[in-house]
Amino acid sequence: MAKLHVSTTINGEPVEFLCEPNDTMLDALRGPVGLTGSKEGCSSGDCGACSITLDDRLVCSCLMLAVEAEGRQVGTIEGMAKGGKLHPLQQTFLELAALQCGICTSGMLVASEALLKKNPEPSEEEVRFWLAGNLCRCTGYDKIVRAVLEAAAEIREQGIRES
Amino acid sequence: MNIVTNNKWIGQRTIRPDGADKVTGRAAFAADTAMPGMIWGKVKRSPHPHARIKSIDTSKAEALPGVMAVVTARDIVNFPVDKSVMLGIQDMRWMCRNVMAREKVLFPGHPVAAVAATSEAIAARACELIEVDYEVLPWSIEIDDALKPDAPILHEFITFEGKPSNIAGRIEVKKGDVAQGFKDAEVIVERSFTTRPVHQGYIEPHACLISVAPDNKTTIWSSSQGQFMVRAMTAHLTGIPQSDIRAIPAEIGGGFGGKTIVYLEPLATLLAKKSGRPVKMVMTREEVMRATGPTSGSKSTVRIGARKDGTIVAAQGTFYLQAGALPGSPIRGAVGCSFSPYDIPNVLSVGYDVLSNRSKVAAYRAPGAPIGAYAVECVMDELAEALKMDPLELRLKNAAKQGTKAAHGPVFPRIGYVETLEAAKAHPHYTAPLGKLQGRGVASGFWFNAGGESSAQVNVTEDGNVVVTTGHPDIGGSRAAIANICAELLGIDYRRVSVLIGDTATIGFSNLTGGSRVLFASAMVVTQSTEKIITTLRERAARIWEIDPEAVKWDNGAAHPASPNAGEFEPLTLAELAAKAPAMGGPIGAGVQLNTEGAEGGFGTHICDVEVDVELGIVRVLRYTAVQDVGRAIHPGYVEGQMQGGVAQGIGWALNEEYIYNRDGKVDNPGFLDYRMPVCSDLPMLDTVMVEVPNPKHPQGVKGVGEVPLVPVMAAVANAVHNALGQRFYSLPMSPPRVLAALDAKE
Numbered sequence: 001m002a003k004l005h006v007s008t009t010i011n012g013e014p015v016e017f018l019c020e021p022n023d024t025m026l027d028a029l030r031g032p033v034g035l036t037g038s039k040e041g042c043s044s045g046d047c048g049a050c051s052i053t054l055d056d057r058l059v060c061s062c063l064m065l066a067v068e069a070e071g072r073q074v075g076t077i078e079g080m081a082k083g084g085k086l087h088p089l090q091q092t093f094l095e096l097a098a099l100q101c102g103i104c105t106s107g108m109l110v111a112s113e114a115l116l117k118k119n120p121e122p123s124e125e126e127v128r129f130w131l132a133g134n135l136c137r138c139t140g141y142d143k144i145v146r147a148v149l150e151a152a153a154e155i156r157e158q159g160i161r162e163s
Numbered sequence: 164m165n166i167v168t169n170n171k172w173i174g175q176r177t178i179r180p181d182g183a184d185k186v187t188g189r190a191a192f193a194a195d196t197a198m199p200g201m202i203w204g205k206v207k208r209s210p211h212p213h214a215r216i217k218s219i220d221t222s223k224a225e226a227l228p229g230v231m232a233v234v235t236a237r238d239i240v241n242f243p244v245d246k247s248v249m250l251g252i253q254d255m256r257w258m259c260r261n262v263m264a265r266e267k268v269l270f271p272g273h274p275v276a277a278v279a280a281t282s283e284a285i286a287a288r289a290c291e292l293i294e295v296d297y298e299v300l301p302w303s304i305e306i307d308d309a310l311k312p313d314a315p316i317l318h319e320f321i322t323f324e325g326k327p328s329n330i331a332g333r334i335e336v337k338k339g340d341v342a343q344g345f346k347d348a349e350v351i352v353e354r355s356f357t358t359r360p361v362h363q364g365y366i367e368p369h370a371c372l373i374s375v376a377p378d379n380k381t382t383i384w385s386s387s388q389g390q391f392m393v394r395a396m397t398a399h400l401t402g403i404p405q406s407d408i409r410a411i412p413a414e415i416g417g418g419f420g421g422k423t424i425v426y427l428e429p430l431a432t433l434l435a436k437k438s439g440r441p442v443k444m445v446m447t448r449e450e451v452m453r454a455t456g457p458t459s460g461s462k463s464t465v466r467i468g469a470r471k472d473g474t475i476v477a478a479q480g481t482f483y484l485q486a487g488a489l490p491g492s493p494i495r496g497a498v499g500c501s502f503s504p505y506d507i508p509n510v511l512s513v514g515y516d517v518l519s520n521r522s523k524v525a526a527y528r529a530p531g532a533p534i535g536a537y538a539v540e541c542v543m544d545e546l547a548e549a550l551k552m553d554p555l556e557l558r559l560k561n562a563a564k565q566g567t568k569a570a571h572g573p574v575f576p577r578i579g580y581v582e583t584l585e586a587a588k589a590h591p592h593y594t595a596p597l598g599k600l601q602g603r604g605v606a607s608g609f610w611f612n613a614g615g616e617s618s619a620q621v622n623v624t625e626d627g628n629v630v631v632t633t634g635h636p637d638i639g640g641s642r643a644a645i646a647n648i649c650a651e652l653l654g655i656d657y658r659r660v661s662v663l664i665g666d667t668a669t670i671g672f673s674n675l676t677g678g679s680r681v682l683f684a685s686a687m688v689v690t691q692s693t694e695k696i697i698t699t700l701r702e703r704a705a706r707i708w709e710i711d712p713e714a715v716k717w718d719n720g721a722a723h724p725a726s727p728n729a730g731e732f733e734p735l736t737l738a739e740l741a742a743k744a745p746a747m748g749g750p751i752g753a754g755v756q757l758n759t760e761g762a763e764g765g766f767g768t769h770i771c772d773v774e775v776d777v778e779l780g781i782v783r784v785l786r787y788t789a790v791q792d793v794g795r796a797i798h799p800g801y802v803e804g805q806m807q808g809g810v811a812q813g814i815g816w817a818l819n820e821e822y823i824y825n826r827d828g829k830v831d832n833p834g835f836l837d838y839r840m841p842v843c844s845d846l847p848m849l850d851t852v853m854v855e856v857p858n859p860k861h862p863q864g865v866k867g868v869g870e871v872p873l874v875p876v877m878a879a880v881a882n883a884v885h886n887a888l889g890q891r892f893y894s895l896p897m898s899p900p901r902v903l904a905a906l907d908a909k910e
Contacts, residue, residue, distance in 0.1 A: 036195040037188015039416070041366040042448040046835035049366055077188035090186035094178045097800030100639035100808065102185035103192060103367040103416025124848075132844040135835060137364045137417050138639060139804055140811030141843045 008069040010035070011079025019066040025059075026050045028066035029076060037077035037106045041135065048134030051107035051114075052076050058114040060133075077106035080113065088158070089113055089151040098147035100138035107134050112148045120156055124149065172647040172657045173863060176800040179643035180662045181414070193370035193386035193413040198441035201372065202231055204427075204434050205286035205444070207276040207293045208454065209268035212520035212828030213302035213315060216264060216275065216295060223292040224278055229285035232437035233293070234430060235276045236263045240402050244320050248399070251392065251675070253424060255399050257489035261523045262400060262429050268297070269317060269488030270520050271829045272453030279434035279442045302520040302828050303329070306462050306483050309519040317488060317518045331490035332516035336498050338570045344477025344509030348468025352545045355464040356538045358877070358895045359821035360485060362457040363527050364812070364840050367416020368448060369455060373431040374441035381408045381432060386415040388422045388636055389675025394667045400429035401436070411666040412636045419812070420526030421456040423677050452833035457822065458527035458534075459484040459492045465501075465538040473552050473560045477509040478502050478570075482535055484516060487523035492516045496531025496610075499571035500874070501539040503609040504580055504766060505561045510570035520828060526677060528809060529610040529870035533816065533877060537895070540606035540878030544885070554605050554882070555588045558768070569764075571611075579792025579856030580766035583607070586852050587768045592788040600775050601785065604882025607768045608874025612867035613678025614759035618671030619688035621649065621696055622752035627738025629653065631689055632665040634673025635681040639808070639869065640801030644682050645689055647797050648863060652693040654720040655737060671756045679867025682797060683858075684759040690862045695753035703747045704735045761860025765871040767791035769810070771879040775887045777906055780899035782818050782884055784845075790852040794866025799853065806872040807849040813876020815841045819896050 003018040010033065017032040024043070029035045029052070038061055041047035045060040052061045053075035054068075080087045089112050092098070099105045108131065115122060115130045122130070127148045128141070136144060184190040221233045239259055242248050248255040259265070264273045276293050280286035301315040308314060309329040316327045323330035345351060371385035381403055387393045390410040398405045415422060427444045435442040446455070461484050468477040480501055484492035494514030502510050514531075547554040562584060563569065565577045587593060587605065597603060620632045631649055635641065642662040650657035664670075674680065697717045704722030705712040714729035715722050721734035744751050772786040789806045796802040819839045825831045832838045857864025877895060884902075885891045890909055894901070 030195075035188070036191070039192065039367070040194065040445075041368070041416075042835050044448065044834055044836065047366055047448075081187050086183065086186065090183075093186050094182040095176070097176065097179075097640065097798075097804055099182075099185055100801070100804055101365075101367070101415060101417045102181075102190055103365075105185050106188045109186060125844075128844040128846075132842040135366055135840060135842065137366055137419070137812070137840065138808045140807035140809075140841075140849045141846055142807045142849045143800070143804060145843065145848070 004067055006067055006070050008072055008074055010074045011076060021067065023066040024062050025064040025066050025069055026061040029061060035076055035078050039103055039106060048111060049104050049107040051110040051134065053110065053114055056117065058111055077110055080109060087113065088154045092147040092151040092154065096143050096147040096150065098139065098143040104134060104136040108136065108144055116152050116155060120152060122152060170651055172651040173797055174799060175647060177643055177647055177657045177798065179640055180646055181642055190414045192367055192416050194445045196372055196384055198372060198374055201441045201443050202279050202281050202438060203283040203286050204277055204279045204431050204442045205283065205290050206274045206430065207278065207290040209264060209271055209273040209275055211268055211297055211299055212271055213300040214268050214297035215300060216266065216268060217298055218296045219276060220294040221276060223294065224289040227285065227289045227292060229281040230278060230289045231281065231440055232279045232434045233276060234433045234437065236265045238433045239263050239429060240400050241265065250395055250399060254491065257491060257523065258396060258424065259400055261489055262426060270522050272450065272522060277430040277434060279438050304519055304521055304824050304828055306460065306485060306517050309517055317520065329518040330515050331486055331518050334494055334498055334514050336510065336512040336571050339509035341477050341479050341509045341511040345468045347476045349471045350546065350549050351466060351468040352542050352549060353464065353466035354542050354545065354893060356541065356893050358461045358534055358537060360457045360460040360521065361816045361820040362452060362838065363419040363421035365417030365419060365421055368446040368451045369426050370445040371427050371431050372441060372443040373428065373435045375432060375435040379403050379407045383408060383410040383428055384413055385428055386413040386422065388415065388418045388638065388677055390636065390667050391634065391672050392423065392675045393425055393428050396425045397428045397432050401432050409666055409668045412664050415636050415638055418638055419528050420530060420677060423526050423675050426455055448835065449833045452838060453830055454522050456525045456527065458530065459486065459524050461485065461534045463538045465542045467542050467546055469546060469550060471550065473550050473557050475505060475507050475561045478507050480512040480535065480539065482514045484514060484531060484534065485521065485524065486516045486518050487521045488518060489523045490516055490518065492524055493526065493531030496529060497535035500532035500609045500611065501535030503569045503571060503764065504563055504607045506563050506567040507561065507570065512570060528812065528873040532608065532610050532874045533813065536606065536608045536874045537877040540875060541881050544604065544882040555584055558607055559584050576763060577856060577859055578763065578766060579854050582854045582856055583766055583768040583790045583792055586790045586854055587770055590770065590788055590852065592770050592786060597772065600777060600887055602773055602883045602885065602887025604771050604879045604886055605768065606875035606878035606882060607766065608871060609764055609766050610679065610870045610874055611764050612762040613680040614684055614762035615674035615680055616672050616758050617684035617688045618673050618754065618756040619685060619692050620670060620752065620754040621689060621692040623696060623737065623741050625741060627736065627741035628659040631660060631662045632670050633685045633689065634665055634670040635685060636664055636676045638676050639805060640798060641681045641685065643801060644797040645685055648686050649689055649693050652690065652697065653737065654718060679869040680762060683762045683861060683865045683867055686863055686865050687759050687861065688755040688757055691755040692753040696751055699751055700740050703740055706747065707735065708732045761858065763858050763860060763866060765792060765866050765868065767871045767875055769875040769879040771883045773880065773883040773887055775884060775902065780903035782897055782902060784814055784847060784880065786847055788850040788852065789872055790854060791868065791871055792856050792866065793853045793868045794858040795855055795864035796853050797863060797865060802853055802868050803851045805869045806851045809872025810849050810876055811841050811846060813873050814846065814880060817877040817880035817895055817897060819898050821896050
């Protein structure tokens with residue numbers, strides 16, 4: 001059977017790729033699209049290492065078919081730093097040592113950015129429940145939660161400065 | 164010792180050298196690369212817990228269009244069972260049978276063949292077409308079943324007390340006269356415990372990409388805890404000499420001990436050799452759960468005797484640990500570490516390595532020690548209760564210190580165990596009020612720590628910056644700490660130091676990332692290399708100034724006259740001396756290779772608060788404080804991170820994680836939904852107290868910090884649950900169904 005053709009937008013850029021009907025979006029990203037920042041930890045939607053946004057909604061790309069990207073806006077970790085400058089979440093993760101091995105980090109950052117877009121001032125509890133779908137085995141989450149809270153404060157302050 | 168005060172970079176929370184790559188998705192992990200002409204490998208696995216392989220027919224698989232190669236045990240170098248061939252702590256007899264079943268399949272998921280094909284789907288289809296004729300055999304999973312007199316024997320050639328047995332080994336640690344010791348005791352507590360096997364739980368499944376040229380030159384790209392381990396094991400199992408194999412360490416997405424052995428690399432190498440194409444293999448999560456790791460389940464009995472004043476006079480432990488289907492459970496950690504925090508005159512600690520039809524265990528963070536500490540530290544809690552003593556006071560009264568002869572042999576040098584107890588006692592957490600159905604527990608733990616072989620090369624670039632190459636995969640931020648040390652010694656900004664992990668062709672042999680050795684060992688070789696460079700820099704400045712090298716000091720990134728007597732010269736910076744290098748004898752760089760010694764053991768003491776939901780059976784950790792003697796925190800952020808990560812894994816082990824087997828002898832929960840590791844909303848902030856008692860045998864005072872923090876956790880949680888409910892649990896995990904059952908039984 002011939003492959004399917006998909007036209008989509010990834011991190012603001014128009015992208016076309018070919019895929020099998022049963023390929024996941026994660027397969028497409030890591031394969032034909034060549035963006036390997038999204039990781040495959042389980043392929044069952046349990047670990048969150050493949051987190052992306054689809055029209056600003058946080059999804060596990062391993063649970064989404066690649067063909068569903070047709071005509072949609074996809075956001076991945078590769079689009080987070082703009083113009084060679086790290087996003088405040090990325091910078092804070094580095095400053096607070098919120099990663100050890102780094103395999104969950106792409107998904108954590110994408111999920112955290114999606115949270116802060118919905119809720120710019122989350123409580124610790126809100127961060128913990130939002131990130132409950134992103135497994136990290138290295139950090140015990142302590143520094144991740146602190147980094148998200150600190151980045152949220154930093155982003156709010158930037159907003160005040162810019163307005 | 165070379166411990167500099169007023170450090171500029173040692174002790175700073177610098178940005179890790181690999182940081183930007185890791186937060187932008189650039190970092191290349193094992194599954195993130197491709198090669199031209201690459202094809203895909205898949206493993207055909209046993210559906211049975213125990214069966215004799217009568218025949219394997221691969222003809223239908225080989226005939227499937229797109230299939231490029233098939234391998235079975237016949238293609239793998241055989242290591243006969245009667246002759247041990249050790250590689251580090253691994254016996255190649257068992258390794259060769261673990262990567263591919265030979266005479267028998269020994270657990271569900273045991274590889275029986277591997278296929279390479281032009282797509283993953285074709286490789287998977289080809290695996291289904293391989294026909295294996297099995298003679299299904301009786302099996303056992305649990306320790307008690309494996310030790311029954313009529314239990315099915317996994318390996319007829321393994322004997323214990325003269326008979327074929329599932330006990331593959333016994334070790335013993337002995338000090339004094341334990342029988343006499345118990346006679347002298349006024350209070351004795353003896354209890355038995357069980358723990359379940361738990362998986363290391365790294366989020367990155369095992370993966371590799373391997374190319375073999377027609378002349379056998381082999382390139383391995385894989386994530387592991389040791390590229391040299393990968394090279395050596397692959398060489399042993401394929402017959403390709405080590406000099407022909409270049410093993411490149413990908414970024415590793417978690418290991419915790421589980422990536423200290425190979426699973427896929429020898430298979431992919433043979434498939435690549437047979438097919439002439441690069442072969443990529445990536446495990447599914449289900450394969451990881453069924454066929455890799457975990458650590459042992461256990462059964463143990465611990466007895467401790469004390470005088471009424473709290474002086475412990477005798478201790479005895481018996482530990483049965485599951486090895487899985489091939490020998491090699493971490494009994495040494497359970498037997499050797501359990502009683503080491505205490506100065507006890509009479510100790511007898513015995514461990515048994517028990518075979519059964521489960522996947523072969525792999526190392527997991529302080530292998531064996533958490534299992535032993537769980538039993539010992541719970542008994543210590545009951546002993547304190549019986550003696551009406553505060554549990555930290557009981558530990559303080561009996562704490563090992565400088566000069567104590569540990570039960571496992573060594574005499575401790577200056578150690579910081581007492582300091583951890585005192586810091587825990589003084590911590591506000593220890594006296595904070597508790598509410599209804601809330602409880603507090605404490606526990607301590609010890610881990611040996613390791614040194615071993617390490618290599619480093621430090622080069623000054625032409626523009627006066629520095630590149631450090633070491634040989635241990637960085638699993639949790641070690642590159643950041645190495646940058647701090649090198650920058651400190653050279654007196655330059657840490658951002659001028661790049662730290663890389665070399666492959667097996669570009670850096671000298673370095674032992675695998677394990678035993679909490681990495682920073683201890685790397686810091687030694689990097690320090691010596693950097694000191695050699697500083698000597699060269701001083702000599703060159705002396706030649707320019709035409710003075711004696713002894714009259715030149717290196718300070719703050721530049722050569723200076725050591726004193727006014729040496730003359731008056733403008734300082735020569737690293738960049739200036741680097742620029743003059745071609746005219747002064749050439750490139751500036753130095754490498755050092757050592758078998759490092761002096762990695763002293765580490766101690767920790769933890770405080771845990773829990774609340775028990777008696778309606779749902781859920782134990783929630785409310786507050787946790789981990790205190791640890793860390794030697795010297797070179798990068799405090801990543802030391803705290805090790806402590807927090809160990810605690811989180813221990814909480815999972817204590818409260819939820821376990822392999823659940825069905826009636827067919829297969830794991831029923833081989834995924835992250837049902838094998839429930841702690842998620843973010845399960846945990847509170849994890850407080851850390853770093854006690855710094857520098858290791859006297861290390862230039863910066865470094866001690867291993869990665870493994871100790873898992874050791875005390877399960878006992879701290881269990882003691883807290885007892886404190887909350889007035890009821891003790893002697894089995895892990897204390898999961899909701901078990902807690903509810905125990906509460907019902909009490910009523």
